[in-house]
Amino acid sequence: MSDSVYMPLLDLACGAFLLAGVLVLWRRDLAAIVRLFALQGAALAALVIVLAAHEGSAGLAAAGVAVGGLRAGLLPHLMRRALVAGGEGQESRPLVNVATSLLVAAVLAMVAYDASQPLVRLTPTPATQAVPVALTVLLVGFFVLVTRRRALSQVVGFLLMDNAITATAFLTAGGVPLVVELGVSLDVLLAVLVLQVLTLRMRAAFGGTDLDELRELRD
Amino acid sequence: MTGLVGAVAQVVVVAVGSPLLVGLMRKIRARLEGRVGAGVLQTWRDLRKLCRKEAISPHGTGWVFRMAPLVLAGTALVVASVVPLVTTQSPMDGVADLFAVAALLALGSVALALGGLDTGTAFGGMGASREVTLLALVEPTILLSVFALSVRVGSTNLGEIVTAAVHDPMAVISPVSLLAAVALGVVTIAETGRIPVDNPSTHLELTMIHEAMVLEYAGPDLALIEWASGMRLFVLLGLLAGLFAPWGIATAGAGPVAVVLALVVLVFKVAVLGAGLAAGEVFMAKLRLFRIPELLAGSFMLALLAVAASYFLA
Numbered sequence: 001m002s003d004s005v006y007m008p009l010l011d012l013a014c015g016a017f018l019l020a021g022v023l024v025l026w027r028r029d030l031a032a033i034v035r036l037f038a039l040q041g042a043a044l045a046a047l048v049i050v051l052a053a054h055e056g057s058a059g060l061a062a063a064g065v066a067v068g069g070l071r072a073g074l075l076p077h078l079m080r081r082a083l084v085a086g087g088e089g090q091e092s093r094p095l096v097n098v099a100t101s102l103l104v105a106a107v108l109a110m111v112a113y114d115a116s117q118p119l120v121r122l123t124p125t126p127a128t129q130a131v132p133v134a135l136t137v138l139l140v141g142f143f144v145l146v147t148r149r150r151a152l153s154q155v156v157g158f159l160l161m162d163n164a165i166t167a168t169a170f171l172t173a174g175g176v177p178l179v180v181e182l183g184v185s186l187d188v189l190l191a192v193l194v195l196q197v198l199t200l201r202m203r204a205a206f207g208g209t210d211l212d213e214l215r216e217l218r219d
Numbered sequence: 220m221t222g223l224v225g226a227v228a229q230v231v232v233v234a235v236g237s238p239l240l241v242g243l244m245r246k247i248r249a250r251l252e253g254r255v256g257a258g259v260l261q262t263w264r265d266l267r268k269l270c271r272k273e274a275i276s277p278h279g280t281g282w283v284f285r286m287a288p289l290v291l292a293g294t295a296l297v298v299a300s301v302v303p304l305v306t307t308q309s310p311m312d313g314v315a316d317l318f319a320v321a322a323l324l325a326l327g328s329v330a331l332a333l334g335g336l337d338t339g340t341a342f343g344g345m346g347a348s349r350e351v352t353l354l355a356l357v358e359p360t361i362l363l364s365v366f367a368l369s370v371r372v373g374s375t376n377l378g379e380i381v382t383a384a385v386h387d388p389m390a391v392i393s394p395v396s397l398l399a400a401v402a403l404g405v406v407t408i409a410e411t412g413r414i415p416v417d418n419p420s421t422h423l424e425l426t427m428i429h430e431a432m433v434l435e436y437a438g439p440d441l442a443l444i445e446w447a448s449g450m451r452l453f454v455l456l457g458l459l460a461g462l463f464a465p466w467g468i469a470t471a472g473a474g475p476v477a478v479v480l481a482l483v484v485l486v487f488k489v490a491v492l493g494a495g496l497a498a499g500e501v502f503m504a505k506l507r508l509f510r511i512p513e514l515l516a517g518s519f520m521l522a523l524l525a526v527a528a529s530y531f532l533a
Contacts, residue, residue: 102519106519106524109523109524113530132527133531
């Protein structure tokens with residue numbers, strides 16, 4: 001693939017990846033958050049496939065398809081099922097309100113850009129120049145994880161972080177060895193399954209998944 | 220020479236065309252809502268009617284109140300003459316700086332807010348307070364989203380940004396441009412007081428922003444404000460079209476034919492954008508006042524991401 005096609009496609013995939021991650025902060029509707037997460041998974045898959053096409057590596061392309069299948073297909077499907085079973089449609093009261101959290105995301109983007117400069121300077125290729133995008137999503141994911149109350153949006157925060165880590169791996173090193181990637185993916189899948197079961201149990205036991213109200217032990 | 224002609228032509232088009240644009244948008248809304256609606260020329264008739272009335276200023280108001288419409292209309296005309304709508308070779312090119320244009324727009328808004336405060340009524344103060352709250356988020360977003368485009372060009376001169384975009388139209392399709400376009404689109408809606416930020420056709424005390432500030436104005440002053448608001452809408456839509464769809468704008472060395480063509484293209488682009496905006500408004504409800512900062516903070520963040528992306532994806 002020539003550079004004139006590769007650069008815009010890579011930029012577009014990174015832009016979509018970043019945008020989907022940040023828009024998670026904007027939406028209150030849990031179903032929309034899950035959709036955005038699926039969109040981000042698709043952008044990540046597109047990113048990997050563009051990298052694969054640039055390097056002409058079939059293994060990387062297969063990894064891209066696998067990543068897409070897991071993160072744009074299976075995980076959102078599982079979360080949607082948890083959402084239907086849970087019956088809570090809204091992230092009602094995040095700890096930090098939406099306007100402020102969007103501004104915090106802007107600051108996080110600056111921090112990520114600054115922090116990744118040494119990394120970019122090591123090998124200034126187009127792919128490593130997109131590392132700040134992945135780090136921004138990592139920080140935004142962590143922010144979602146600590147400021148949201150619903151179990152499902154915390155799961156999305158956790159998965160955003162994982163998406164970002166995967167993206168960083170592919171952007172900097174052309175991916176990790178297949179065994180490690182498989183292990184991590186299975187870990188994530190398992191974590192989501194466990195969290196789904198946990199959410200259902202919590203709902204059955206307490207009638208809600210607002211984690212702040214579960215601080216006391218009950219019998 | 221064509222630069223001077225183009226600059227004069229774009230001021231005339233903005234001045235004459237903005238009430239027609241407002242009329243067109245009202246007509247489209249009426250049609251989509253199943254009404255016949257007044258004609259496109261109705262806004263001009265309204266302005267003529269207002270101008271014939273006696274100028275009245277409320278008891279106890281001072282020069283701030285009387286100056287506000289003049290400053291608003293004056294800044295709108297200056298912005299119309301410097302922004303590259305028809306030609307990038309305006310004789311006032313030195314003023315066509317991003318920061319100067321944003322400052323001129325802000326000056327108009329602040330003058331109107333002060334005019335609203337000067338009346339000392341509850342509505343004037345409320346409207347001014349709301350307007351300034353929004354302004355605090357709108358102005359940085361305008362600056363940032365155009366700044367994101369200027370990084371590629373290496374200049375904050377709007378003429379040069381548009382010239383670069385005319386010569387390299389494919390550069391418009393990039394994450395930077397897309398993010399900046401969405402951000403600038405949202406703040407254009409906010410700045411011109413359209414749905415979902417403000418509803419220009421109601422006087423509901425709980426939600427109105429722009430209408431609350433101008434409640435005490437009457438006669439020629441009100442006509443001037445309505446006309447200036449129309450011009451700001453026209454200029455901002457034209458700027459949006461010029462930055463992200465710069466086809467047809469006359470650049471350096473263009474002949475008189477190119478200027479005429481640019482005028483036609485400008486009118487077409489602004490009419491299409493205005494029609495789209497009006498059609499979108501029919502399907503949308505006004506946001507709660509307390510949700511508007513969320514929308515604007517979101518667009519500010521998109522603009523900031525556009526600037527960041529123009530550095531780290533470049």
